[in-house]
Amino acid sequence: MPLKPREHDAKYGELDQVVRAYLGQPADDDPERPSAALTAYLRHTWQARPGAIATAERQLRDLAENPPGRLRTRLGEYYVLPDVGLPDAEIPGWLLVLAEHLKESVEQGRVPAPETPQTHWEWQARFPELGQLLGGWFSQDMPDEFADHGAALADYLGSTAPSVIARLVGEVHELLALGLDDGDYGLALSELGMEVDPPAPYGAGAWLVRLSAHLTGGAGGTGEGPALRKP
Known part of the structure; x- marks a missing residue:
């Protein structure tokens, strides 16, 4: 056995x-x-x-x-x-x-210097809850399951413990603190499991900024509101 x-x-x-x-x-x-x-x-x-x-x-x-x-x-x-x-x-x-x-x-004491993750495993290990969100709610099946990105996020927020959401907030802030260009943020989202494009008109980096604002701005966990919508 x-x-x-x-x-x-x-x-x-x-x-x-x-x-x-x-x-x-x-x-x-x-x-x-x-x-x-x-x-x-x-x-x-x-x-x-x-x-x-x-x-x-x-x-x-x-x-x-x-x-x-x-x-x-x-x-x-x-x-x-x-x-x-x-x-x-x-x-x-x-x-x-x-x-x-x-x-x-x-x-x-040979410790590699901190830097941007270099492998798929490292992306997943460093940002596990963001990987859970992106891989679970923003996979290629998202358009069949949810009306839009906001609805997908609302479903995640409505089914996830507040302490875990707080961990997600920290991971999004940490990812943004890497200061990557938009192409590298696109690669990061892909490594973390996102299989759909960010909502227009946002690029990967701008969408992460809007996601961070939504998670911390008291949008009521509905997935609606300005944080994930077009200006």
């Missing part, structure tokens, strides 16, 4: 975060240089959950040095590594390289 959630998290939970940071990214780490994916993992995790890095190192090392035996493989009681584009024979060595980079980061 598959691993139970508690056993999975205890043995592989943080390892899974590391490996998923490689989805869509090359696993091209070498002993002298971590990949862009691992750098993104370190950059975010140092800021959000620094204690998790040592846990990730231990779990990576354990999996590399103690792969599942035939019995656990037959029963399905093992961690299924996502495809990272490497041959099976190279995976243990790659995991150990990652573990060494994490160890050096902790022991030597």
Whole structure:
């Protein structure tokens, strides 16, 4: 039978975060240089959950040095590594390289400098509630489910706890604080799951500004009003 959630998290939970940071990214780490994916993992995790890095190192090392035996493989009681584009024979060595980079980061204080997210995983990890809003309410199905962007936002606000909405407000402010140009804000919205264009006449950056104003301006959570409408 598959691993139970508690056993999975205890043995592989943080390892899974590391490996998923490689989805869509090359696993091209070498002993002298971590990949862009691992750098993104370190950059975010140092800021959000620094204690998790040592846990990730231990779990990576354990999996590399103690792969599942035939019995656990037959029963399905093992961690299924996502495809990272490497041959099976190279995976243990790659995991150990990652573990060494994490160890050096902790022991030597090698912390990547803060910057704009560089990978899909990092965008999602840094702005989880904004990703939930954009991916859940502004997907390609939005025009079939809601009259317009305001109606979609009203549905989100009406079904989401105030404390979570407050977290969303902080994430929108943090994204705007990056000071990106409109094209880069468009890329950010796409990475966070938005599959429809912002409402005319707004570009991506201007719509985020209007969204921020709506969330903090007391529009009553209806999704109506000037914040998401044309001037």
